[in-house]
Amino acid sequence: MDATVVSSPGKVLIAGGYLVLDRAYAGVVVSTSSRFYTVVQSSTSSGDALITVRSPQFLAATWRYSVKLEPSVLVEDLPTNTSKNKFVHLALQNILALACEIKGITHVWNALSSAIDVCIVGDNDFYSQRAQVCVSLFTCFLALKWAVQLETLGLPRTLASLNQIPPFVSTGAPLSEVHKTGLGSSAALITSLVSSLLLHLSIIPPSDLMENESEGRQLVHNLSQFVHCLAQGKVGSGFDVSAAVFGSHIYTRFEPAVLQRLLADDASRSQPLLPIIHPSNKAWNHHISNFQLPPFTRMMLADVDAGSDTPSLVGKVLKWRKEDGTTADALWSSLDLLNQSLAQTLIKLKDLYAKDAESYKNSLNFLSISKATEWLARPRSSPVEQTIVLTFSEVHQISQAIRGKMREMGTLSGVPIEPIEQTELLDLCVSQPGVIGGGVPGAGGYDALWLLVCDPGHSLSPHQQPVEVIENVWSTYKKLDVSPLSAMESMAKGARIEQLDKIPGLRNAVSH
Numbered sequence: 001m002d003a004t005v006v007s008s009p010g011k012v013l014i015a016g017g018y019l020v021l022d023r024a025y026a027g028v029v030v031s032t033s034s035r036f037y038t039v040v041q042s043s044t045s046s047g048d049a050l051i052t053v054r055s056p057q058f059l060a061a062t063w064r065y066s067v068k069l070e071p072s073v074l075v076e077d078l079p080t081n082t083s084k085n086k087f088v089h090l091a092l093q094n095i096l097a098l099a100c101e102i103k104g105i106t107h108v109w110n111a112l113s114s115a116i117d118v119c120i121v122g123d124n125d126f127y128s129q130r131a132q133v134c135v136s137l138f139t140c141f142l143a144l145k146w147a148v149q150l151e152t153l154g155l156p157r158t159l160a161s162l163n164q165i166p167p168f169v170s171t172g173a174p175l176s177e178v179h180k181t182g183l184g185s186s187a188a189l190i191t192s193l194v195s196s197l198l199l200h201l202s203i204i205p206p207s208d209l210m211e212n213e214s215e216g217r218q219l220v221h222n223l224s225q226f227v228h229c230l231a232q233g234k235v236g237s238g239f240d241v242s243a244a245v246f247g248s249h250i251y252t253r254f255e256p257a258v259l260q261r262l263l264a265d266d267a268s269r270s271q272p273l274l275p276i277i278h279p280s281n282k283a284w285n286h287h288i289s290n291f292q293l294p295p296f297t298r299m300m301l302a303d304v305d306a307g308s309d310t311p312s313l314v315g316k317v318l319k320w321r322k323e324d325g326t327t328a329d330a331l332w333s334s335l336d337l338l339n340q341s342l343a344q345t346l347i348k349l350k351d352l353y354a355k356d357a358e359s360y361k362n363s364l365n366f367l368s369i370s371k372a373t374e375w376l377a378r379p380r381s382s383p384v385e386q387t388i389v390l391t392f393s394e395v396h397q398i399s400q401a402i403r404g405k406m407r408e409m410g411t412l413s414g415v416p417i418e419p420i421e422q423t424e425l426l427d428l429c430v431s432q433p434g435v436i437g438g439g440v441p442g443a444g445g446y447d448a449l450w451l452l453v454c455d456p457g458h459s460l461s462p463h464q465q466p467v468e469v470i471e472n473v474w475s476t477y478k479k480l481d482v483s484p485l486s487a488m489e490s491m492a493k494g495a496r497i498e499q500l501d502k503i504p505g506l507r508n509a510v511s512h
C-alpha cells in the first residue's frame with residue numbers, strides 16, 4: 001500500500017497578539033512554507049506494537065504503542081519506550097476513538113490489519129540551529145556540524161546558506177532539548193498527524209483535503225484543536241492549529257466552552273467524541289476569513305535570541321487587562337482597528353494588482369529601491385500608480401502604529417512585548433529600502449521578528465533586492481544574534497496531501 005502523506009504549515013501571527021484570545025477580536029495569521037510532514041505506511045516489523053511513531057530528526061525519538069479497541073479504545077506506550085510523547089500519544093488515542101465512533105470497531109480493525117509506521121518530520125526552520133550550540137555538551141559537539149557549515153566554513157547567516165543544509169536534517173539532540181523557533185511545531189505536527197491518520201483509516205476521503213471548505217477539513221480542525229488543548233493542558237486561541245488546517249486567514253477564535261466537557265472528562269474517557277467534534281456542532285463558532293499577502297511581496301522571518309516563554313507573557317498581560325479594564329479596553333479597541341485595517345489594506349493591494357498588474361509592478365520597482373518614509377515624497381506619474389504607492393505607504397504606517405500600541409501594551413502590563421533591543425533592530429530594518437513593515441509576531445518578546453518586503457522578482461541592478469538588503473542587515477548585526485528562517489508565506493491553503501517522492505529529502509528522512 002502507498003504511503004499516506006499529509007503536510008501542515010507553521011504560523012506567524014502578524015497582528016492580533018493577545019487580542020485574538022478574546023472572541024471579540026480577530027487576528028491575522030500567515031501560514032508558512034515551512035511544514036510538518038507525517039508519513040503513514042504499513043509496517044513490516046513484527047512485535048507487540050501496532051503503531052510505531054518515529055521522529056528521525058531527534059535522538060531517542062521512537063514511540064511504540066499497543067492498541068485495544070474493546071471494550072473501549074486504549075492506546076498504550078510499550079514498556080520498552082525510553083521516552084514519552086504526550087502530544088503524539090493523545091493524538092493516537094483520540095484519532096482511533098473518533099474513528100471507531102464514526103466507522104465502527106470492525107472497520108478500524110480492518111484498517112489496522114497490519115501494523116503501521118508513522119514518521120514525523122519538520123522543515124529545518126522549526127528548530128533553531130544556533131540554540132543547539134549551547135543546549136548541552138553533547139549537542140555542542142554535534143552542533144559543530146552547523147557551525148562548520150555556517151560559520152567556520154565562512155558561510156554567512158543568509159538564506160542561501162540555509163539552502164545548503166540538507167532538508168529535515170538531524171538535530172542531534174533529544175526533542176526535549178531542542179530550541180524551537182516559534183513557528184508552532186506542536187500545532188503543525190498534531191494537524192498533519194490527525195489528517196494523515198484520518199485519511200489512512202478512510203475516515204475522511206482524500207477529496208476533502210483537496211478542498212478548502214469540506215466537512216473533512218472541519219473535522220480535522222475540531223479534532224486537532226481538541227488534542228492540542230488536551231496535550232498543552234490549556235485552551236489558547238487556537239490560531240496556530242487553525243493556520244495549520246486552513247492556511248493564512250483572519251482568525252476569530254472558538255468559544256472555549258465547546259471543549260469544556262471533553263477536557264474535563266479526559267481521564268475517564270467516558271464521553272463520546274463525535275457529538276462534540278462533528279462539524280455540525282454549532283458550538284464551534286470560530287470564523288475564518290480569506291487572507292493572503294500581496295503579490296510580489298515576501299514575508300521574512302528571523303529567529304532572534306534565546307526565546308520567550310509565551311504562557312508567562314500571556315498570564316501577565318491578561319492579569320493587567322483585568323486590573324485596568326478601562327485603559328485596556330481603550331487600547332484593545334484602538335489596536336483592533338489598526339489590526340483590521342492592516343488586513344484590509346493588504347487585501348486591497350491584491351485587488352489593485354488584479355486590476356492593473358503593470359502599474360503594480362512599475363510601482364513595486366520604485367518602492368523596492370526607496371525607503372518607506374520617502375515613498376510619498378514625489379507623486380507618481382499615473383494616478384493608478386499613485387494609489388498603489390499610497391496603499392503600500394498606508395501598510396507601512398499602520399504596521400508602525402501597531403508596533404507603537406504593542407509597545408504601549410508592554411509598558412502598561414510590565415511585559416517585554418517589543419523590548420528595546422527588538423525596537424532598535426526593527427527600526428533599522430523598516431528604514432531600509434523596499435521594506436513595507438514588520439513587528440514582533442504573536443506574543444512578542446525576544447524570540448523572533450517578521451518583516452514584509454517588496455520582492456519584485458527580477459534584478460534591480462545596481463540596487464540590491466530588499467531581501468538581500470535585509471539579509472545583510474541581519475548577518476552583520478552585532479547587538480543581537482539574528483538568524484534568518486527560510487520560510488515565506490505558504491500559498492497552499494493549510495493541510496495538504498503530498499507525494500512522498502515529490503518533497504525533496506522526504507523519502508530519505510523517512511527511511512532513517
Ligand SMILES: Nc1ncnc2c1ncn2[C@@H]1O[C@H](COP(=O)(O)OP(=O)(O)O)[C@@H](O)[C@H]1O
Pocket residue numbers: 054055085086087088120121122175180182183184185186187189232
Ligand atoms: N518532530 C516532532 N516529533 C514528535 N513530536 C514533536 C515534534 N516536534 C514537536 N513535537 C511535540 O510537540 C511538543 C512541543 O510542543 P510545544 O512546547 O507546545 O511547542 P510549540 O510552541 O512549538 O508548539 C513536544 O514536546 C513534542 O511532544
Ligand SMILES: C[C@@](O)(CCOP(=O)(O)OP(=O)(O)O)CC(=O)O
Pocket residue numbers: 013016017018019020021182183184236237238239240310314441442443444
Ligand atoms: C498571545 C497569543 O495571542 C499569541 C501567541 O502567539 P505566539 O506565536 O507567540 O505563540 P507560541 O507559538 O506559543 O510562541 C496567545 C494565543 O493566541 O494563544
